[in-house]
Amino acid sequence: MDDEDAYLEVMRLLEANPQMSQREIAAALGVSLGKANYCLKALLDKGWLKMQNFQGSKNKLAYAYLLTPKGIIEKSEITARFLQKKMHEYEHLRSLIESLQSEVNSK
Secondary structure, eight states: OOHHHHHHHHHHHHHHOTTOOHHHHHHHHTOOHHHHHHHHHHHHHTTSEEEEEOTTOSOTTOEEEEEOHHHHHHHHHHHHHHHHHHHHHHHHHHHHHHHHHHHHHTO
16 A cells, blocks of 8 residues: 555545544554554645544543545545546456456467
8 A cells, every 4th residue: 555545545534533543543454553653644744634632532632633624635636546546457457357358268
């Protein structure tokens, strides 16, 4: 998973559940806690996410991660690039499968 794919996945998770902990994010993505922390820090540094203490929490160190307006725009753009890349991969695989099926059927 490249950085942009990881950023997209983190933003999608946090959009659905802003109160996810770094450990929960890491577990959901199947990455190390360090990788999750790296992604969050990068998104915060880019201004795509902001952190807020969430009210009503007994844990004073608990944060909610919120997408900023800039983050919402970037998420949309990254999603479009991701879809374009995956559609290209799909078309390539479909063509390869058709070619291989033709080879097998001609024997």
